[in-house]
Amino acid sequence: MTDARARRLSPPLRRALPWLVAALLVATFGLPTAAALGALPSAPAIGYSHAEKGNTTATLNMTDAPAFSPRSLNGSAGSTLSVHLVNQGAYPHSFTLSKVPNVVLNPSWTPARLDSFFAENGSLANVSVAPGSSSWANVSFNSSVGGDSFEFVSTVPYQFQAGMWGFVNLTASGPGLLLMDNTTDSYSFVPAVLAANTSHYPLVIDVLVTNTGNLGHTFTVAGQTNVTLSPATFTTYFAQFPPLVNAPVPGGAGSTVWANFTVPGPGVYQYICTVSGHFANGMTGFLYVGVAPPPQAAPPSTAVVESWVLVGSGVLLAFGILAATFATLAGRFPSAPKDGSKHH
Numbered sequence: 001m002t003d004a005r006a007r008r009l010s011p012p013l014r015r016a017l018p019w020l021v022a023a024l025l026v027a028t029f030g031l032p033t034a035a036a037l038g039a040l041p042s043a044p045a046i047g048y049s050h051a052e053k054g055n056t057t058a059t060l061n062m063t064d065a066p067a068f069s070p071r072s073l074n075g076s077a078g079s080t081l082s083v084h085l086v087n088q089g090a091y092p093h094s095f096t097l098s099k100v101p102n103v104v105l106n107p108s109w110t111p112a113r114l115d116s117f118f119a120e121n122g123s124l125a126n127v128s129v130a131p132g133s134s135s136w137a138n139v140s141f142n143s144s145v146g147g148d149s150f151e152f153v154s155t156v157p158y159q160f161q162a163g164m165w166g167f168v169n170l171t172a173s174g175p176g177l178l179l180m181d182n183t184t185d186s187y188s189f190v191p192a193v194l195a196a197n198t199s200h201y202p203l204v205i206d207v208l209v210t211n212t213g214n215l216g217h218t219f220t221v222a223g224q225t226n227v228t229l230s231p232a233t234f235t236t237y238f239a240q241f242p243p244l245v246n247a248p249v250p251g252g253a254g255s256t257v258w259a260n261f262t263v264p265g266p267g268v269y270q271y272i273c274t275v276s277g278h279f280a281n282g283m284t285g286f287l288y289v290g291v292a293p294p295p296q297a298a299p300p301s302t303a304v305v306e307s308w309v310l311v312g313s314g315v316l317l318a319f320g321i322l323a324a325t326f327a328t329l330a331g332r333f334p335s336a337p338k339d340g341s342k343h344h
């Protein structure tokens with residue numbers, strides 16, 4: 001009997017058919033399968049930090065005594081202090097805030113000596129306020145100045161010398177960078193890559209950890225950078241090098257905990273869940289502080305056709321067509337049996 005379908009196709013196309021089918025099969029199933037099996041590199045999404053809100057507002061009166069009232073202001077490291085400057089006098093005054101922490105300026109200095117100090121060391125703020133008017137000075141303090149004091153003076157000649165000075169005192173518990181992460185019942189942190197971009201150290205980081213499943217976990221950050229922990233030895237390691245934070249995440253979906261800690265410097269800090277067996281099942285992540293996280297690829301999926309699948313399929317299909325064309329022209333396939341030659 002004869003193959004009606006094959007007879008309708010021209011001989012070159014009939015010869016090429018197996019190559020085309022093979023190319024289509026590979027393009028259709030091969031690459032997505034490879035992606036699903038993780039044969040190609042991928043990485044989870046990154047959680048990026050942002051600065052926490054924590055601004056403080058204060059009013060500072062300037063008088064002709066001459067003096068500042070009050071003489072001290074309180075701020076938080078890692079936040080902005082907004083000072084409302086009100087000149088209650090008949091003379092101009094300035095709010096000039098020293099850039100040098102914990103250095104007390106000497107009232108016996110001449111006005112020229114005071115000016116040269118600020119010329120050499122700079123100032124965090126320098127605002128002149130005319131008599132009877134007011135102005136604002138907004139000063140951002142980085143996270144490293146907790147516990148420090150900065151002196152402010154009026155640089156109008158002889159006002160500082162007559163007592164017009166004061167201090168900004170900064171609390172150490174100031175907010176820093178805010179991050180969020182989630183724990184899951186499939187022993188994972190989502191995201192498993194956190195990034196905090198900063199150039200100020202030490203840096204306060206607050207991570208809000210939310211449990212999306214029922215199991216209890218911990219959010220535990222290694223105390224050293226660029227150390228790769230092992231499920232077999234992390235207990236011993238932490239005994240020797242205590243973690244920066246070891247925050248228990250309560251069981252139950254929606255439970256949250258703040259993991260607040262201070263990183264001493266830039267680097268990659270690994271974090272894990274210390275609940276027995278969780279790290280061994282892959283519950284770990286990496287916090288990139290002041291260094292760029294690795295480039296991210298979209299997670300592999302068979303549900304979404306990604307650009308590299310389309311490109312790869314196209315390449316394979318083109319190869320199949322080329323092979324088919326070559327086979328056709330070169331006549332590498334044996335001719336199909338001639339109709340009637342063997343069936344009579």
Ligand SMILES: [Cu+2]
Nearest residue numbers: 217273275278
């Ligand atoms: Cu866990």
